[in-house]
Amino acid sequence: MLFDTHAHYDDERFDEDRDTLLASMPENNVGLILNPGCDVESSRKAVSYANKYPFVYAAVGIHPENIEDGWEADLETIRALAQNESKVRAIGEIGLDYYWEKDERARARQQVVFARQMELARALHLPVIVHDRDAHADSMEITRRYPDVIGVYHCYAGHVEMARELLKLGYYLSFTGVITFKNAKKAKEVIREVPIERLMIETDSPYMAPEPFRGRRNSSLYVHRMAETIAEIKGISAAEVERITTENGRQLFGISG
Ligand SMILES: [Zn+2]
Numbered sequence: 001m002l003f004d005t006h007a008h009y010d011d012e013r014f015d016e017d018r019d020t021l022l023a024s025m026p027e028n029n030v031g032l033i034l035n036p037g038c039d040v041e042s043s044r045k046a047v048s049y050a051n052k053y054p055f056v057y058a059a060v061g062i063h064p065e066n067i068e069d070g071w072e073a074d075l076e077t078i079r080a081l082a083q084n085e086s087k088v089r090a091i092g093e094i095g096l097d098y099y100w101e102k103d104e105r106a107r108a109r110q111q112v113v114f115a116r117q118m119e120l121a122r123a124l125h126l127p128v129i130v131h132d133r134d135a136h137a138d139s140m141e142i143t144r145r146y147p148d149v150i151g152v153y154h155c156y157a158g159h160v161e162m163a164r165e166l167l168k169l170g171y172y173l174s175f176t177g178v179i180t181f182k183n184a185k186k187a188k189e190v191i192r193e194v195p196i197e198r199l200m201i202e203t204d205s206p207y208m209a210p211e212p213f214r215g216r217r218n219s220s221l222y223v224h225r226m227a228e229t230i231a232e233i234k235g236i237s238a239a240e241v242e243r244i245t246t247e248n249g250r251q252l253f254g255i256s257g
Pocket residue numbers: 006008036093204
């Protein structure tokens with residue numbers, strides 16, 4: 001049974017068939033899904049799917065690209081959701097995105113909002129789901145400031161040394177369909193180095209469909225491709241990758257089997 005640890009079912013590309021698609025997951029061997037939020041609205045939606053489907057869990061948070069004036073009030077709503085909703089199992093996704101944000105002041109604000117959500121995770125004893133795009137040094141600096149918080153770096157794009165430090169800090173690394181692309185040399189090198197006990201798989205649906213579905217709308221139905229690719233890289237069976245990555249996700253997000 002596979003665990004897609006990162007999928008955005010609130011995206012409008014699922015408006016036509018969200019319910020039939022989600023309902024079909026267990027019969028397609030996708031036994032668990034974690035839907036992170038990116039702002040208040042999508043966090044509320046994530047909670048609503050989690051409350052509707054027993055196999056769906058939620059994370060709530062403000063994504064670096066979704067920070068708006070008034071974010072302090074949004075953060076209070078996020079806190080209330082995380083405290084009151086039993087299927088919220090992480091704060092996320094949070095972090096830094098310097099690929100889309102070039103302005104220094106806006107980047108500084110991303111750092112503040114990231115740190116405040118790390119504090120929230122620490123206070124509520126929840127793990128975090130970190131988005132780090134082209135911001136490795138600053139992401140690591142903030143991550144190090146909270147040694148009692150653990151979590152996952154999702155769609156991991158850093159190098160091997162950074163991966164080693166994250167492992168020491170207790171983090172997991174998760175990988176998307178990017179690893180099925182021919183040019184994914186760096187990610188494959190990291191997967192080779194990192195023990196399977198610290199890896200997770202995700203689709204990041206509806207984005208980044210894996211090969212051979214590249215260009216299509218992504219969904220958790222394709223998460224088996226990440227298990228197969230990791231199996232090839234590590235020279236073990238896909239069934240083994242499936243079993244261990246599901247167990248890793250259960251551990252981190254506190255989902256008993
Ligand atoms: Zn995401």
